[in-house]
Amino acid sequence: MPTGGGDGGVTSNPLRVPQDRRLPRIAGPCGLVLFGVTGDLSRKKVMPAIYDLANRGLLPPGFALTGFARRDWADQDFAQVVHDAVKQHSRTEFREEVWKQLSEGFRFVPGDFDDDVAFDRLRRTIEELDQVRGTGGNHAFYLAIPPRFFGDVVGQLKEHGLAGATADTWRRVVVEKPFGHDLASAQELNGLLDSAFPDGSVFRIDHYLGKETVQNILAFRFANTMFEPIWNSNYVDHVQITMAEDVGIGGRAGYYDGIGAARDVIQNHLMQLMALVAMEEPTSFDAAALRIEKQKVLASVVLPRDLSRHTARGQYAAGWAGGEKVLGFRQEDGIDPKSTTETFAAVKLGIDSRRWAGVPFYLRTGKRLGRRVTEVAVVFKRAPHLPFGASSTEELTQNALVIRIQPDEGITTRFGSKVPGTAMEIRDVNMDFAYGGSFTESSPEAYERLILDMLLGDPPLFPRHEEVELSWRILDPVLDHWADRDDSGRGPDDYASGGWGPASADEMLARDGRTWRRP
Structure with a gap:
């Protein structure tokens, strides 16, 4: 037909x-x-x-x-x-x-x-x-x-x-x-x-929604009964969603200056990923059913009261990245030397729902970071009782499930395992699934999927205007807060090219007793 x-x-x-x-x-x-x-x-x-x-x-x-x-x-x-x-x-x-x-x-x-x-x-x-x-x-x-x-x-x-x-x-x-x-x-x-x-x-x-791994979030969550029972605040400590780039702005000064990392990535890519991770099970995978559940998530997002303590932003400084000497953001061609446009942005969000009450979602993105990677890390709470001595669990951290979107698409599960030997010594190990190792089919490029869906009139992977406006309702107060800081002379923090963002981003999580995952 x-x-x-x-x-x-x-x-x-x-x-x-x-x-x-x-x-x-x-x-x-x-x-x-x-x-x-x-x-x-x-x-x-x-x-x-x-x-x-x-x-x-x-x-x-x-x-x-x-x-x-x-x-x-x-x-x-x-x-x-x-x-x-x-x-x-x-x-x-x-x-x-x-x-x-x-x-x-x-x-x-x-x-x-x-x-x-x-x-x-x-x-x-x-x-x-x-x-x-x-x-x-x-x-x-x-x-x-x-x-x-x-x-x-x-x-x-x-x-x-x-x-x-x-x-x-x-x-x-x-x-x-x-x-x-x-x-x-x-x-x-x-x-x-x-x-x-x-x-x-x-x-x-939003080309991220056309990526196979992003679509696999839905299959992973709702086709496997072993994960859904623990996908909630009873077991999840927090969620980190990261999109890191190891390059600078390149020749995009005319586009990027005045836009910045938050508008360029958090408002669309990362909030869409958050919605897919946090949404309830849809009645089907058609556009209307998916849209309803994603909108519920975005409508339930709450910002922290103190945006100074729970957001961070920065600009990459001159230094070394990938073995090459690179310019700082404000030294790039076409950039105003007094620009306050951020090249790194991080924000803590909450979701006011029965499933996610009390679970923080940390979103971050940046340029000139340590490596190119996009991932969703679901970090679980510690076991309520550990019958091990301190020396037995020296290297043991929290269980985590990491969905790698790019590169090396796949899923990694981190859990504690006994080290071979007579002593009860526990160490973190990873169990890894890689698309390239499990499927012989070549994944279509995101734009292939999206253009074909558009020509077919099939809209599940395209955000509707309601989602776009809800995302801006979340981000606008953060942008207004940063603009006020700019007016008072407290612009973005510098961070080293090739590192993982400004110290204020680490401090943001440290205040909650957590640390960023190092991809």
Whole structure:
């Protein structure tokens, strides 16, 4: 049964049997218009993902890709840009027959975002593709552009009749984070998108939600009865969610300065991970059921009373990282030497629910840290009675279950075990599951999964505007508190490049009698 109707949703098949779910989902007739074709996101992620989907047979034969940018290009110039991006960044092998069929659907429209003539040309191009490629009036608009241009593009799409669907066609829009820079701007953006596109046709991409390991959090929790009974405050001491990067801002000064680590990562990636870890079991894995449970978590989040003691932020200083001498954040090209934008952020959150009352969730992210890693660590309480002498348990810490999202995707369990010998000596050991060692299948790139889901109109992995606004309600008071500190001359703390953040982050946990896990 075809997917995609005039409301942007999915037509479900009530006769579908469970065995059908193992079959590959193939998008129906459609095209995609890509704004921002010259940016890194398009070249490194979107274009390669489209080719990989075609190479796997998951796009329709007549799929069309239209580029829109301020470049004096012909269709073949755009095709060369895509070709170069695919050859350099695609996950699957390059096959000439796949490329030939795919590239026949490439078109390019030159123009500015405020250029009425260009958008008229885009409308005519889409109409031509409907006739020549059989795209059937179904088109998605991918805004791989800075958020400040969203309003211009969405307004033009609406004005030129490109956003509206019919009973037999769909139109969708894809936007990348950040979804606003605070609650007010997020609400403004949501109102703009909802005014132009039908309900259910706005797809907000958080690429972390497309990662196999993130999706496995749901399978791990709800397909295994051994874990769910201890997934609560009776047994869990605290949860740490970390996204660390070993690189600096690179060439992203124009984007990053004024945004910072909290807006860039905590508001979206880490809060979504927290919601998946803390949510109750959904009635199903469809979009509505997942959204309800995630929203319950985000609506239950409480901030600590003293944000000075239970948040931390910093900027990386000049030093050594990866054996190379590196600049500090304020010395990077394009950064204001007086910038107070944080490159490290940490915050303690609570969840006011029966399951999680009293369990702190510590979220942290930073650049120029010790290594690149994203993980969720569920740290359990100590055993209530240890019949061992102090010398017997010298190295024993708390049990922990760590979900590694990147790199080396997998799950590690830390527990105490007896050391071989006659004495009762206990030592921490790890039991490890690695995706690469257990599955021969190659995991699709996150953007492959997300783009295909969007073309199918399948929204479970895309945060809705309610989740976005709830996340900003949590983060805004922290950002306001930091802004007040900036006004009083107490900006971010410096931290050593190649380390694990400022001393204030360690002090934040030390006040609770805890320490950060060293990935």
